[in-house]
Amino acid sequence: MLVGREDELATLGGLVQDAAAGRSGVLCLHGPAGVGKTMLLQQAAAQAGGTVLHARGVESEAHLAFAALAEMLGPVLDLRDGLPAAQARALGSALALEEAAPAAPFAVASAVLGLLAAAAEDRGPVVVVVDDLQWVDEASRSAVLFAARRLDADPVAVLLGVRDEEGLDVAALDVPALALGGLDADAGVALLTAAHPGLADAVARRLVADTGGNPLALVEIPALLSAAQRGGEEPLPAQLPIGRGLERAYGRRVGALDPPAREALLLLAAAQPGDDAAGLARHLVGDGALTAAERAGLLVLDASGATFRHPLVRSAVLAAAEPAALRAVHGQLADQPGASPDGRAWHRAAAAIGPDADVAAALRDVGVRAQTAGAFVDAAAAFARAADLTAAPDDRARLLLEAAAAALVGGRPALGRELLVRCEQVARDPLVGVDLRALRARVDSRSGQPEAGADGLVAEAQALPDDPLRAGAFLLEAAAIDMANGRMRRMVQRATRARDLAAPVAPPVAALAEVLIAEARMALGESAEADAVLDAAHEQLLAYQPGTGPPEIVAMAAQSATWVERFDRAEALATRLVAVLREAGLVAELVYPLGVRALVQLRLGRLQRARADATEAVELGDATGFETALGYPLGVLAEVEALLGEDDRCRAHATRCAALAESMSAASIAVYGHAALCLLELGRGHPGEAADHGLAAERVEARTDVDESAIVRYLPNLVEALWRSGDEPGAARRLAVLERHAQRPGHTWAAGAALRLRGVLGPDEEVDDWFARALEQHDPAERPFEAARTRLLLGERLRRARRPADARRPLRTAVAAFERLGAAPWAERARVELRAAGGPAASAGGPAAAGAPGVEELTPQELQVALLAAQGQTNREIGAGLFLSPKTVEHHLSRTFRKLGIRRRAELSGALPPT
Ligand SMILES: Nc1ncnc2c1ncn2[C@@H]1O[C@H](COP(=O)(O)OP(=O)(O)OP(=O)(O)O)[C@@H](O)[C@H]1O
Ligand SMILES: [Mg+2]
Structure with a gap:
């Protein structure tokens, strides 16, 4: 029976009601152990009606990629066939329903979004409850959070539970959060007297005050007191156990059980998601052991099996176990007939004493499978554990290297660095040493030290005279880092050496190097020669397919084509690149290319389209946490907003662009932020401020050796x-x-x-x-x-x-042209001039003549959706491409129709700004 919590229940209930009304929402409930999160989440879900999808994290050494998703999505998996093919495949491969196929980091996440939306469409409101998110496998966690952030016009509520102080930073989850404190005095006393009728009132009040109203403590402590203490005749202990402190109290209760019950509890405690530990316990120790534990108030037995009365019971059982007994139950769990290969490998690892080549090999396979399905952080954990079980130093070092590389791709450079330190301690083979240092350089370059990173890669390339292919690849990477630093001359040198090394052994790598050289030379002002190279490579770049090389090189080619006003080429490359990356579901990879396409639109005067692309780029960068690529679209967006007269947004985006770029020593990118502010102030008639920002742009650019004002265009x-x-x-x-x-x-x-x-x-x-x-x-x-x-x-x-x-x-x-463009501040300036010159006070050209009426009222996302719909895509196709649910697409379209005053899709293309 739930006591108190009226406000919290109303908040959660509001979310559930919103979902029923077709508006999605997400809330993360967090607080200390035993404060009542699980109870509240369960109560809210019970009141929800409709489909409730549930998953719960389990404290464990194992890292089973997608385990929580498998639990959560079980009831709606039959809808998988209705998803777009790429999503269905990614999900099938992640949940081991079909052959593993290589997937990008966010492919599964967009499939989860698709499946939740489909479930809501098919079956009405959906409530997702993921409790103990701090112990949920990383792959499931990031997929659920991605979906929660991008659901919109869907009847889906996502409720998350997190225990504080367990290593998961709630603020970094970037979803609304609610901190849960203890029960208030009345609710606390009500809870106490309901559970312990004989308790003196004064003692009850004292207990509520001393435990801060922590309900788990209130439920458990009276049993620890003497009759005299309960009756108020003797004082209470000075230190009452609260939160994790209750673990010891549970431990004493576990210790009082007979050996079979303790063994049954240990089997359950060592189990991982997917295990049938209760079945195994029944088989091995008998039903009586389980019921004894239930009688002791440590287990709950019901139709869903056996669950611990509280997660702290599990911690208590594990803490109290003899290591040998724990290994033995892991061995038994590994041998269950129904165990999955991944689950079995982790159990065998936990059962192993000292190095074990077989188990290490099995865990490495687990890591490879996770990596293939896009679960890079869980893969890193599997590789690292495999390393622990490996005796030969260089084999161990290679596994640690694999682990570090996976951590880096998974967006966890700090973890990568830690693994590299461990690798360094064991590596002896000089070749492992080279890879190690190259990887460290890569970690550096992604965590705020691009200079050091690039230098490291170059040094390693020099140490590889007999391996031109690898040396060339290292140099190419170093060269690409220089693009953001703005060290263009050095970029040319590095890319040239990469090209010369690769030419005899790997012509495609050499061709990429050639393109990079041309891009750098373009920034150095050698436009004619460089443009000829890029022009010649155009068809090859247009045929780019994901997986054949970094998409950034194609995006850079599009970007540099704008510097020499080859907008035809720039637009074709950017549009095609965005389309193939969308098709492949490569969310993070889209961030920079969308920014480039925004730039192309901006230069062509299509401000609304530019804003739509840049806004999407920023949203995807935020949704994926992929900050390295975020600075560029932020800068482009700020410039567009300066022209549109959206001062506050412009300032916010420009400032963020400059700060982010500075933190990564990306001088070339920081220039955009300062330049946007210069344009904003100039348009608003504040030349002094404009000059200050322009000079700031100039100072930052002076740290680069860029000699091309067409790049950021702030000079005039x-x-x-x-x-x-x-x-x-x-x-x-x-x-x-x-x-x-x-x-x-x-x-x-x-x-x-x-x-x-x-x-x-x-x-x-x-x-x-x-x-x-x-x-x-x-x-x-x-x-x-x-x-x-x-x-x-x-x-x-x-x-x-x-x-x-x-x-x-x-x-x-001028007034008419600025109005057509939607450049409000500039139109206003021109009107003021016109009046001063004795012209009419009214607008010269009437409202936006070229765009259809209403276009400037569309939000960036509405325009993005409308443009794809105008091309004839279905809602489902648009949703898959933009990482939105079809319902959200439909919602945007109906608003768009209203704003544009049209009724049918067929009318869209006529109503949108021209291409
Ligand atoms: N509002 C409440 N009314 C009645 N009992 C409650 C209430 N909140 C919590 N409890 C009791 O306290 C116990 C602990 O609460 P709960 O398991 O929800 O805590 P938690 O915050 O999820 O803890 P953890 O972080 O350890 O998972 C529950 O099993 C229940 O007995
Ligand atoms: Mg809980």
């Missing part, structure tokens, strides 16, 4: 900001740089911007000439934003030359 803004704040010499100095860059092929943007700035800085009589030439460069159809900026400055300049009548025409055109 800095020139304008300096000029407006009175620093003409400063403006002129930067203008000279822009003019130098404008000489390069494919730099009409720089050329036009430089010419218009000449017009601004030059004498009155030259105005017409400079601006006419600038406008020739910025064809309004191709560069609408730049052309409108040129007209705005022209109008302003003409007014300053006392030609207000001449100023009005370009200003009217």
